Amino acid sequence: MTLRRRELLACSLLSALAPAGIARAEPPRRGGVLVVAADTEPRNLNPALVASNGVFFVASKVIEPLAEMAYGQGGLEPRLALAWEGSPDGLSVTFRLRSDVRFHDGTPFSSADVAFCALELWKKHQNLGRAFFKDLEAVDTPDPSTAILRFSAPTPVQLVANALPALTAVVPRHLFAGTDVLTNPHNQKLIGTGPFRFVEHRPGQFYRLERNPDYWGAPLPWLDGIVYRVLPDRGAIAAALEAGEIDLAAFSAVPLADLKRLAAVPGIAVIDKGYEGITYQLTVEINHRRKELSDVRVRRAIAHAIDREFVVRAIFLGWAKPATGPVPRFDTTFFTDEVPSYPFDRKRAEALLDEAGYPRQADGVRFRVDLLPAPWFEQTRQMGEYLREALKAIGIEARLVIKDPAGHQKAVYTDHAFDLAIGSPVYRNDPAISTTILYESGLPPGVPFSNQYGYANPEMDAVIRAAARALDPAERAALYRRFQKLAMEDLPLIPVCEFTFLTVARTRVRNVATNPRWAVSNWADCWLES
């Protein structure tokens, strides 16, 4: 069992002094308003109810989780929880909470808030929490600074800990209890414990946050405030940066094509760190209901047809890495590269297809497929075009079907009306949170970013189930290595490359990318040069 303790002061100092990469021995300056670009305005901004990067980007500064990701050993640093410990039977996790914290409306934060959020928000309504906390039965609050999460089935504390950054944002109980939590006005007018207070949202224009003078992590935060300017057009974001109207654009809001030009502008830097905790993968999703594609040799042939290096170079302009399996390299706890690999080899691909019994017909085509690139990213769309060409080279004729987000979500994850799709699942710090769901069978249709591929392998299901209950971290890691091996042998979907986002910021913005979830963390230690 892990037990992590860190003193409050040590924590804030550490995070202030140990930024990844950029370590300049200057004392932080207090003051200044950071202006950043935002491209979406979520309908519900409450991170306790909606765990998504779009929400976190703004809300994480106002409402904090129990812990945040950190670079280095352990991978986590305390926020509202100081320490946590799992019981040997795996049926409970005890959190020791900060006792010196007040919400922005002045009420003190206590274990009652955690208990309320866990049971009423995370478990009942939160998009990720509903599945994750399904075994959560009760939360005991023996005293204001202790919360004990009780589970009906063994739950590894490692998994719970890994879920803390994304799934455990805490809002005040007294504002939500007894109300319809989903329509509560404080889903927009956020009240939290974070370093910044929510001031206003002018729809279509901006969000404004101001410094919380009573922050538990005083003297943090350094900034006087943060303004999110709503800039829906990516070209406009680049221009606003260059014009000095905004200081920072996160989540690769600046098109890759503009990066080179912007990076050359004095006073502007491109930062490729700070997103490791939310690494995305570019994947080829496969509908196993299609006879040809249910043959593993065909799937392997497709994998061999893809030149990952080329994808990285041409589509991501170098800002990505070839993927070896479903877990990204950054997660050293679980990652293994001892898995089958499918190097770019068209001859091999063609041989596999011949072997599978799909020779080239008179017109040179083996069979035809519908290919649906997801509209989420520029790169998923471009990958669609690349894959069509790559498949053509091995005799598979792909028809590109481009849909908007709702249409794609319905076609792929509800109606299964696709043969191949290009997806971009996110890895959330533990394979059990949003990765194994891509491989597990028996999920009802309609669940986004899950195995809607018609893939079912009892061995795979068994490994996934065992890992979710494995209390011993070593055993869990071993099971997930097995999972990765199986995933790459059976190849129900093809991981192509892993990518994180880029931040473009003016160099006067300091302490950027100080943790692996930086863009969606609280920015308490971020400061501005005068």
Add this chain to the structure above:
Amino acid sequence: MSTIPLLSVRALRVCFAADKGRIWALRGFDFVLDPGERVALVGESGAGKSTALLAIAGLLDRQAQVEGTLDFPALGRRPIPGKDIGFVFQDPFSSLDPVMDVATQIAEPIRFHKDVSWRVARAQAVALLRRVGIEPAGARARDVPHRFSGGERQRIAIAIAIAAGPKLLLADEPTSALDTATQAQILDLLDSLVRERGMALVLVTHDPAVAARIADRILVLYAGRCVEAGPSARVLGAPRHPYTRALLAAALSLARPPPRPLPEIPGTPPDPEAALVGCSFAPRCAFAQPHCRTFSPGWTGTPRDGVACHLFSP
């Protein structure tokens, strides 16, 4: 003849640049007009009648190449369009500005040539409307052209042409777009106005009957030249040029309804792009002699009464 002519045209040649060469509209046109005289230019379409009229009015396109002389001896200076020369166009449906009320259109030449205010000009315009027979003039003055019939529009066009009191009125087939009954009324109106105001009139028509109705003198044009000229009675009663005879014959054969727009003469006029050798009518002429095709006929008779034909050469 002791009067100073109002207009003297000598050897007028007008051509337009075309893709491959030039299109000749007038190939040497001579014409003298006395003040108050009423002359009709007759001929087939393409004979150069309208070009002659536009050239006199100074309204030819800028692209037109003009040679020869145009003098206005009685005026003693270059004429000002509108002020010295009024022009009535053929089609009253297109020659009026569709979006301007008629009184303003009549008032424009008055305003700009008589140096009076718009108020005065408009008042005079209403009076003119009444004079040309539009009633009730005051009420209809503010109407736009499409509210008037074709005949009424031509009356308005005439009112515009005479508004600034010109000494010369040019009318290009002013009745050919109108029905027969209206034609007569318009000719009556022109006739009375010209007499009343002592204006000279040059009227272009393809219809000898119209010429007979209004003109003192007739000029017959063919292929850009005047082939015969003379007092109306003489030209219509005793035509000399074979073309004039053919024209009259064709017109008489069509005099009974239904009237046809153009009299027909066997053959076609010469190609306007070709240089002419000999008599231009020779190819269609029943009396053509071999020398007709080689030598251009000279003018026989006086400038005001004569013919250009080898048959009548001394």
Add this chain to the structure above:
Amino acid sequence: MSPGLALVRRRLAHAPLVLALVITGCFVLLEAAPGDAVDAYVASLGGDAGFLHELRARWGLDKTPWTRFLLYLAGLATGDLGISLTFNRPVRALLLERLPITLLLAFSAMAVALLVGGILGFLAGSRPGSLRDRLASACVLALNATPSFWLGIVLVLLFAVRLRWLPSAGIETIGADYRGLARLCDLARHMVLPVLTLGLVYAALYARVLRAGMVEAWRSDFVRAARAKGIPRRRLLFAHVARNALVPLVTVVGVHGASMVGGSVVVESLFAVPGLGRLAFEAVIYRDPALLVGVVLVCALLVIILNLAVDLLYGWLDPRIELADSPS
């Protein structure tokens, strides 16, 4: 009753039919599109089957399209435009919030388009074939070949990035809290680039239409007749040539004025102007029927009003067009 008034009454009598068609059309459009509001929403966050089910129930998407349509109509009958699923706010509030800025953008752009297009078209059309015409026509051609987003980016790079005279996006200086005249000036500064971008593209169109109209007028008999009157060239140009060319120009302005209100998505996005165009775009992307119908209703109303204005203007510009024709 004056012909103008009769026209207004007739048009307004047709309005309910137009609006009913618009409402039905929007609903059918979004129904026919694959996926619903929940699909669009979860596409950005993920969630389990129960999460989707709960959302559908909460958003009324578990009901049949007919029921939803009738419910919406019932709400509409009481003046309730419904709730936007995308923004989780009443549609009415969203529209009221965005209408003024949209109208400001559209009408300013139209003014710019008319001014610039009018000047260019007039310069070109006042002497067709002249050097002045060729220069003005070259400008128009260049403008016309320029996509609005590209023009916008160029303007931003020049005036916001290089020269830093104007803000690159937005409609006000955030946090400045200007009041009164200062606020107006601030707004005006922010609107310059979007208005220019939107206006210049239409200016090219207007210039072409005006020039074409003037060229046609120059060739017309009535201008030759007017020339025979010996009136000054200036009078000929303004009172006859340009005046007649205004009729086709007004037609085009009427047709495109409406699209300026609804169709400036590109400009609204580029300059982060919170207008109706983006709202409609988002309503379609996020499958938000109430919002789409709301935006389109407002646009349809604007179109009806604009067409009415254009028709009344026609009556004045071109008396050949009878306002009170067939009062059927």
